[in-house]
Amino acid sequence: MLSIHSRTKSPVERQRMLRTAATALTVLKRRGPIWPLKLLITATGCRVKGMPRGIMVEPTQGCTGHCTGCVRPEVPAVMAPTLLEEWLDSAPSKPVTVHFTGRHSDPLASPLLQELVAAAAERCMMTSISTIGLGLTGGIAGMKVDRWIVSIPAATEASWKPLRDRDSFDDVMDAIDTLRRRSPAMVEVVLTLWKSSERDGEAFEELAVLNGWKRRQVVFGRYDPEGQSIGRVENLALGHPSSPYTLSPEGRPVLVREPRGCPLAGCVFLTAGGTLLPCPFLTGDGPREDRPSEEAWRRASGWREAKDSRSFAACRFCP
Numbered sequence: 001m002l003s004i005h006s007r008t009k010s011p012v013e014r015q016r017m018l019r020t021a022a023t024a025l026t027v028l029k030r031r032g033p034i035w036p037l038k039l040l041i042t043a044t045g046c047r048v049k050g051m052p053r054g055i056m057v058e059p060t061q062g063c064t065g066h067c068t069g070c071v072r073p074e075v076p077a078v079m080a081p082t083l084l085e086e087w088l089d090s091a092p093s094k095p096v097t098v099h100f101t102g103r104h105s106d107p108l109a110s111p112l113l114q115e116l117v118a119a120a121a122e123r124c125m126m127t128s129i130s131t132i133g134l135g136l137t138g139g140i141a142g143m144k145v146d147r148w149i150v151s152i153p154a155a156t157e158a159s160w161k162p163l164r165d166r167d168s169f170d171d172v173m174d175a176i177d178t179l180r181r182r183s184p185a186m187v188e189v190v191l192t193l194w195k196s197s198e199r200d201g202e203a204f205e206e207l208a209v210l211n212g213w214k215r216r217q218v219v220f221g222r223y224d225p226e227g228q229s230i231g232r233v234e235n236l237a238l239g240h241p242s243s244p245y246t247l248s249p250e251g252r253p254v255l256v257r258e259p260r261g262c263p264l265a266g267c268v269f270l271t272a273g274g275t276l277l278p279c280p281f282l283t284g285d286g287p288r289e290d291r292p293s294e295e296a297w298r299r300a301s302g303w304r305e306a307k308d309s310r311s312f313a314a315c316r317f318c319p
Helices: 011-031 035-049 081-089 113-121 169-182 201-211 294-301 303-308 313-317
Strands: 054-057 097-100 126-131 147-152 186-193 215-220 245-247 253-255 267-270
Touching (some): 054 081, 081 113, 169 186, 294 303
Parallel strands (some): 054 097, 054 267
């Protein structure tokens, strides 16, 4: 049997678990009183068998965001539903959550998103999607997922424009409204602070009250050392008093405080090409599994200790 690591959870991970609990309460209303027992059995199975409780899945390398300066593949990979099924069916235990997200990409750019969600829903207890909201259709909004997380880079049109090549502020506001009207899921709006939007906290609260966004939070944009996405150093909210980053004498972003543990310790990341990684931010400097099998999942379960000790090069940039 694989070892189970006991540790003190970081504040970020505790917050993540509280959000998962809030989602669970929303799901309970739809699925009835027996569902919590099934959830407990699944979570216990993950612990006993050493399985990650959450799987983050990249549906495609494509994106709808048109962020200024972001470099995307000319022919983005698109995950086939059968590939996701192979990975989930080979796991020694059913995961608690499958979360569709991007890595400089967006799930809504996938033409197969509905099929992927259907495949995941049969093989886990909760499904969720993180998106920037652009490209949402009525059919996608009506999917039976448990949580939508819509990330916006700014709360005013003026601070939005330096970050996106296209004037899409109103389009995203419409997408959030569509989700809240058509989806039975919990809808959460997240403001990610960048240099142009680092003073948007008050405007975000006003926007949330005006539109009735009950679930919301504010986070800081993450530094991308590869320099090919919105997370370039010139976009970081370094002027905000609570920014997690400052500049070293060499002009390189460094963390203000030494973080504890890993906020994604209980999760792994499956790329659109079908490679299993410890997290979305590790590319060439960490372990990987390229073929779905029970042995691959068991090896992946050993990544948690290295993540918690922040042993990978990319960990030094993660708040």
